[in-house]
Amino acid sequence: MRIRVLSGPLMACLLLAAGCGGGGGGTSATPSTAQQGFPYTVHNCGVTTTYRRPPARAVTMNQHTTEIMLALGLRESMVGTAYMDDAILPEYASAYGSVKVLAEHYPSQEVLLSAEPDFVYGGFSSAFDQSKGLGRDALAKDGINTYLNVENCAAGPVTTATDDEEITTIGRIFGVPARAKALTARMDATVAAVRARLAGVRPVKVSVYDSGTRSAFTAGGAGIGNNMIEQAGGVNVFADLNKSFGDVSFEQVAQRAPDVIVIYDYGDTTLASKKAFLLSNPALKDVPAVKNKRLVVLPLTSTVLGVRVPAAIQTLAQGLHPEAFR
Template sequence: MYFGIPRRPCSPSARSLRAPRVVAGVMALATVLSAAGCGTAGSPRKPEAGASSVEGFPVTVDNCGVRTTYDKPPSRVVTIHQHPAELLLALGLRDRMVGTAFPDSAVLPELRKDFAAVPELAKREPSFETVLDAEPDFVYGGYGSAFAENEGRSRKAFAEAGIDTYLNREYCGKKRVTMRDTYDEITTIGDVFGVPDRASALVADLRGRVDKAVAAVGKRPDVPVFVYDSGEKTAFTAGGKGLGNDLIGLAGGRNIFADLDDVFGDVSWEQVVARKPEVVMIYDYAGSGSVEQKKRFLLSQPALADVPAIRNKRFVVLPLTATLVGIRSAYAVDGLARGLHPESFQ
C-alpha cells in the first residue's frame, strides 16, 4: 500500500546525522494558514527608535539555543528545504516568500501553484551569497545542513548580516520527537509571522485528523512493525527518537526497534527475525532504491522467509517526507492506520 506522497531524495548531510525525514493529502489549505519560526544567533534585536508598534509584537522566541525578539513579522523570507516552504504556504504566507531552495519531493497538489511562484534559489542548499542576493530578513531552515558552518551559512553569519534565522525544532537536539513538536512548530511560526489565528486553525485541523485515525483504530492490538529504510548487510531502520516512531504508535503499531536510542540506526537481520514483525514499513525516497527493489530484496532473503511480514508479503510504504516536523506528518497517521488496521476503515 502506498500513501500517495512521491518520494524525495535525502539531504546527504541530514542523513549522515541519522535524522528522520516527515502522507498523502493535505486539507483545504486555503482555509488554514500559519508557520513556525526560529531566531538568529546573537543578541535579541531591539526596537528601532521611533518604530511604530505592531499588534501582537514584540515576540520573543528561543530556538535551538538562539533567542530572538521580533518587533514585527518577517516580510522577506527564504526557506531552505521544502517542508518549511510548504508550512509557510499552508499558512497563507506566499506574499512574504522571496526564495526557496532544495525542492526534495513533488510538491503537494494544493500548493503547487503558490510554490511555483516562489523563486528557486538552488537545487540543493544555496550558498550564503545566493541567499544574501535575495535580500531576506528571515531564513527558515528545514534540516541542520541549512546552516552548515563549514559552507559559510552559519546562523552567526546571517546574524552578522542582519538576517534572522530559524531552524526546524527537529534539529534542536531534543531527546524524542513527537507530533506535539509539529503542533508547536506551527504555533511558533504563526506567532513570529503575526498569524496566530491561522496557526491555531491549522493545528486544530491536523490534530483532528490524527484524533480521528486514532479513534478508528481504537483498542485493537498493536501491530509489530519493522521500518526498512535501506541496507543489505545490515538493516538501516528507525529507532525510538524520531517522529516516525510516534507516527507508528498513533496509527496502532509498535516499532520493533523503539528501544534503539537514536533516530536511525543499523541492526542485524538476526534481530529482525527474532522480533517477528507482522508488517514491514518501507521508507520511500530517491537515492535508496525504489520501493519495488526493496521489496524484491526482502522477499529474496532465505533468512527472512519465516518472518510473518515477509511470509504474508505485508508491506506499507511511507514517504520519508511524511516523517518530518511539518504539515505532512498528520496525514501519515491516517495512512498508516489504514495500512496496519484496514478492518477499522471498511
C-alpha cells in the same frame, strides 16, 4: 536521508503601511506589531532570537518547512526555497510555483545571500552547514535570522504535540497565530478521527526501512516516526533506539519479527528496488512482514515534522489495521 536584514523605515513601510503616509487621519486597520504579539522571543536549538516584526523575506530549506509556510498562507513572505524530496502537495502547488527555487539541493552562500533574506527556515541541521558559510552564527552576522525545525534538537520524544508547537511558533514569528491555531486544529482533528477508528485494536509490530543494504537505517524512539507508528496502532520494534534514526543489522530486524515494514520512499533508490531488496533478503525470509508482503509506503516528507503528519498517520493506520477502515 543519511543525510541583510531589510530594516529601518523601508521595512516599517512594507510591514506597517498605515504608518508610512496612509490616509485616514493617522488611523489604520492594520494591527500594530504589539497587537500582533511582538516583540516575540524564541529559543530554538541553542539560538535565541527576538522578533520585533514578522520576517518579510524568508527562504525555506527542505520541503517540510516550505509546506508549513505555504499552509500558513505565507507565500508573500517568501523570496526563495530549496531542496524538495517529493512533489509539492496539490493544494500548495500554485503558491509554490510562484516562489523562486534557489537550488535543487542547498544553495551556496552566494546564492542564498543574493536573495537578500531576513529569515532562513531549515528543516534539517544540514541546511545550516558551517563549512559552506551557512552556519546560523554566520548568517546572524549578515543580519539574517534563522530557525531550525525542532525535531533536530528536541529534548524528549517528538510527537504530534511537537508538530503543533512547531507550526504555532512559525505562526507567531510571522504574526499569524490565528492561522496556525486553525491549521493545528484541523490536523489534530484528523489524528483524533484515526484514533477513534482504532479503538480496541491490538497493536501491530512495526519496523521502518529507510535505506541501507549492509544494515537497515531505521526509525528509533526519539523522532516523530515512532509517535506516528503509535498513533496508527503500532509498536515500533526499535523504539529502544534512543534517537530519531539509527542503523541496525538485518539479523536484529529478523529477531524482532515485525508484522509490517514501513518503507520511506525518497532519493535515488527507487521504491521498487527497496521492495525487491527486502523481499529477497535471506536474513528476512522468516520475518512475518516479508512472508506476508506487508509493506506500507510513506514518502519521506510525510515522516518529519510538518503538515503531512496527520495524513501519514491515517495512511499508516490503514496499512496496519485495514479492517478498521472498511
